[in-house]
Amino acid sequence: MLNRRALAALALACCTLAGCARDAAPEVGYVLLNGEQANSRQWAGKVMLVNFWATSCATCVKEMPQVIATHNKFKGRGFDTLAVAMSYDPPAFVSRFAESRGLPFGVAIDNTGAVANAFGKVQMTPTTFLINKRGEIVKRYVGEPDFAALHGLIEKLLAEA
Structure with a gap:
C-alpha cells in the first residue's frame, strides 16, 4: 500500500514522463484596436x-x-x-497607452468582459497565460512573472513539435 508521499511522487513522475493533462485555452473572439476582428x-x-x-494597474504598466x-525576442519564431x-479600462486610455508605448502586438479591449470570463473569470491584473502550440494553457501568472523563467519556458515550448 502506497502512502500519500509515494502517491504524490508517482503522480509527479507520471506527469513528467507523459505530460500532464492541460486545460485547453478557450475559444474567444475579440476586436483589436485597429478594428480587426480576430479569434x-x-x-x-x-x-x-x-x-x-x-x-x-501600476504593476501592468511597470x-x-x-x-x-x-x-x-521571440516573435520571429512562432x-x-x-x-x-x-x-x-476606458478605450481612449488603452488606445493612448498602446500608441505612446508603441506596443508591437495585438491589443484588444474586452469591453464586455467575455474574454476575461472565458479565461476563468480573470479579475486581477496583470494576469498572464502562456499557451502552447496545441492550444493548451501551460502556465497562468497572477502578478508580474519572473521573466527569465518565462523566457526559459517559452524556449522549451517553441522547441516542441
Missing part, C-alpha cells in the same frame, strides 16, 4: 502570451516594457502576444 483559432501552431492588463521585450485590456 483564438488564429493562435493554432503558435506559442501565445495572453496578458490581461489595465492602464490603471511590466509592459518586459512584455514588449519578450514579444520582440510566438505572439495579445494584450487584453480589462472591461473597466
Whole structure:
C-alpha cells in the first residue's frame, strides 16, 4: 500500500514522463484596436502570451516594457502576444497607452468582459497565460512573472513539435 508521499511522487513522475493533462485555452473572439476582428483559432501552431492588463494597474504598466521585450525576442519564431485590456479600462486610455508605448502586438479591449470570463473569470491584473502550440494553457501568472523563467519556458515550448 502506497502512502500519500509515494502517491504524490508517482503522480509527479507520471506527469513528467507523459505530460500532464492541460486545460485547453478557450475559444474567444475579440476586436483589436485597429478594428480587426480576430479569434483564438488564429493562435493554432503558435506559442501565445495572453496578458490581461489595465492602464490603471501600476504593476501592468511597470511590466509592459518586459512584455514588449519578450514579444520582440521571440516573435520571429512562432510566438505572439495579445494584450487584453480589462472591461473597466476606458478605450481612449488603452488606445493612448498602446500608441505612446508603441506596443508591437495585438491589443484588444474586452469591453464586455467575455474574454476575461472565458479565461476563468480573470479579475486581477496583470494576469498572464502562456499557451502552447496545441492550444493548451501551460502556465497562468497572477502578478508580474519572473521573466527569465518565462523566457526559459517559452524556449522549451517553441522547441516542441
